[in-house]
Amino acid sequence: MEKSIDEINRRIRDGTARVVTADEMPDIVAELGEEGALKEVDVVTTGTFGAMCSSGAFLNFGHAEPPIKMERIWLNDVEAYGGIAAVDTYIGATNKSVTRMENYGGAHVIEDFISGKAIELRAQSSGSDCYPRRSITTEVRLEDLNQAIMVNPRNAYQRYDAAVNTSDDILYTYMGTLLPHSGNVTFSGAGTLNPICNDPNLRLIGSGVPILLGGAQGMVIGEGTQHSSAGNFATLMTTGDMTEMNSDFLRAAFMYRYGPTLYLGIGIPLPVLDIETVRKTAVRDEDISVSIRDYGVPSRSRPVIRPVSYAELKSGKIELNGEEVKTSSLSSYRRAKLVANTLKKWIEDGHMNLCLPTRYIDTSKQAKPMRETRKVVLVQEIMQRRVVTIKEDQDITEAAKKLLKGETNHLPVLNEQGRLTGVVTTFDVAKAVARPERKVKVQDVMTRNVITTQADEPIDIAAQKLENHRISALPVVDAQNQCIAILHASDLGKLFKPGGPRT
Amino acid sequence: MKLLVRLYNESRPIIAQVVKDTGILINVDRARSDAHEGEEALVDVPDEHCLMISERMKSLGAEVRILEEGIRHDEEECIDCGACISICPKGVFYLDDEWKLQVETKKCILCGKCIISCPHNALVLSY
Numbered sequence: 236m237e238k239s240i241d242e243i244n245r246r247i248r249d250g251t252a253r254v255v256t257a258d259e260m261p262d263i264v265a266e267l268g269e270e271g272a273l274k275e276v277d278v279v280t281t282g283t284f285g286a287m288c289s290s291g292a293f294l295n296f297g298h299a300e301p302p303i304k305m306e307r308i309w310l311n312d313v314e315a316y317g318g319i320a321a322v323d324t325y326i327g328a329t330n331k332s333v334t335r336m337e338n339y340g341g342a343h344v345i346e347d348f349i350s351g352k353a354i355e356l357r358a359q360s361s362g363s364d365c366y367p368r369r370s371i372t373t374e375v376r377l378e379d380l381n382q383a384i385m386v387n388p389r390n391a392y393q394r395y396d397a398a399v400n401t402s403d404d405i406l407y408t409y410m411g412t413l414l415p416h417s418g419n420v421t422f423s424g425a426g427t428l429n430p431i432c433n434d435p436n437l438r439l440i441g442s443g444v445p446i447l448l449g450g451a452q453g454m455v456i457g458e459g460t461q462h463s464s465a466g467n468f469a470t471l472m473t474t475g476d477m478t479e480m481n482s483d484f485l486r487a488a489f490m491y492r493y494g495p496t497l498y499l500g501i502g503i504p505l506p507v508l509d510i511e512t513v514r515k516t517a518v519r520d521e522d523i524s525v526s527i528r529d530y531g532v533p534s535r536s537r538p539v540i541r542p543v544s545y546a547e548l549k550s551g552k553i554e555l556n557g558e559e560v561k562t563s564s565l566s567s568y569r570r571a572k573l574v575a576n577t578l579k580k581w582i583e584d585g586h587m588n589l590c591l592p593t594r595y596i597d598t599s600k601q602a603k604p605m606r607e608t609r610k611v612v613l614v615q616e617i618m619q620r621r622v623v624t625i626k627e628d629q630d631i632t633e634a635a636k637k638l639l640k641g642e643t644n645h646l647p648v649l650n651e652q653g654r655l656t657g658v659v660t661t662f663d664v665a666k667a668v669a670r671p672e673r674k675v676k677v678q679d680v681m682t683r684n685v686i687t688t689q690a691d692e693p694i695d696i697a698a699q700k701l702e703n704h705r706i707s708a709l710p711v712v713d714a715q716n717q718c719i720a721i722l723h724a725s726d727l728g729k730l731f732k733p734g735g736p737r738t
Numbered sequence: 739m740k741l742l743v744r745l746y747n748e749s750r751p752i753i754a755q756v757v758k759d760t761g762i763l764i765n766v767d768r769a770r771s772d773a774h775e776g777e778e779a780l781v782d783v784p785d786e787h788c789l790m791i792s793e794r795m796k797s798l799g800a801e802v803r804i805l806e807e808g809i810r811h812d813e814e815e816c817i818d819c820g821a822c823i824s825i826c827p828k829g830v831f832y833l834d835d836e837w838k839l840q841v842e843t844k845k846c847i848l849c850g851k852c853i854i855s856c857p858h859n860a861l862v863l864s865y
Binding site for chain 1: 817818819820821822823824825832833834836837838851854855857858
């Protein structure tokens, strides 16, 4: 048996369509069987509510008098794109305010717009005969705009890898706060309710298909950026009218030390046309697997710790290396259900008709990494190979002499085997002199928990270590933990000298 | 009930003294010693003895504040994601059967870790 889209739409118009949410579907199929479910259910609604960084909106402000072609634009001091004349702009969700606290960005401008607040528009122009005006400052509300069309390049990830941190330091990432030593696991996505998880082969989701976006009736444009269907990481480009959105389904957020992002509700209704649709929409959390990746490794290819299912992640704790580790969702399952239920209501009330894609999305695509034509600057290019060191059992007076003679503030400390065991600084020595209680050897005053770098580490990662730990030097060690050089914060200045590695 | 105790009298064992004098057991949830700000302890005491213990500590030279509630949860801002759940060392947060965030403020030791971990600014310290 098969059903046509027209038949389903006729039932929606008649008010007789049977609509269920995707989380109800597994039990229905278990009870009625696949044929029974196909006969019974007409539409399955899906939903997700989480951080969708790659989002934003096209805005048109109408013309000023005298007119201006806005070239640089700020909305509440968040810069918007000025390359699409004359009074059009695109405001991106993750752009940070240039003046206000770091926790206000493009996403907050969008949320403030939809909650009816006035936004300060500031723009500059170089002026022309047709657009003589050079600058403008005004306050605008959503109702004052001609258009506010949300167009999101990458939304509704099919699924997303979970995050853990095996390093010694707490990390603040777009996957939230990651405690050191695998202290917690964070994840994103709604599992069984996730739109693409219920249509992994993209037979029903494609260009032109109606969706719920931020509370408005929107539409799928087509494949999203970084769409990687072949690896089960499909994405969608979406659009919707911002004037119909509301804060139940759209919230600005701020990830500590990452920046602003937009939390969005997205739901897609799936017409139950055939047995294949029934099978795919019967997907459970247990069936959807992702990898747990180690964000302690600052690389594009973060190591996989182990596979994990959404059922495990949603249970609140998982086992990792024999220990129980708590999990945190970054997206809201409660709101994902609200999205799916709202969509269900719209269809039951006859407010939304379904359609099949006008263009299908390529399911064989795999996202590529960036082509880089210039090599990354490594620590070895600016580190100081002449490094003054000291032994653990030497006196601090010896350390003081070496610090003075070497004109440095940091002495790497070596053990008998020549391995790095600590660092002693001028501050440590001064402290020991000020409070001379039995502290005479270097090993009594040195810092033992040393943050180090390697010669082949990219300079940006070393710079991040200096900043995060508020320190001013990193010993450079080899695989045997021998100190082969030292990188001082002041060495970073070499990067910007004429003829330096970055010029 | 939680008491926030600030100690200025160098190394006088005020908390131990109060336990010894009253025979009431006090749990130290969190303690901090800072060269500039002095010593501060967050202690948990039985509700019925809260006022008496607070007075005793004050008479021994401590500054004491009774904390009526722990972390404050702004339900308007909260979207029930659960980012705070795995950050909290005391298990204050959990999702209920309807996936709504529940907060057991009694367990809170006011460490503040969850505040920066909340993407929606929905958690604030109330003291």
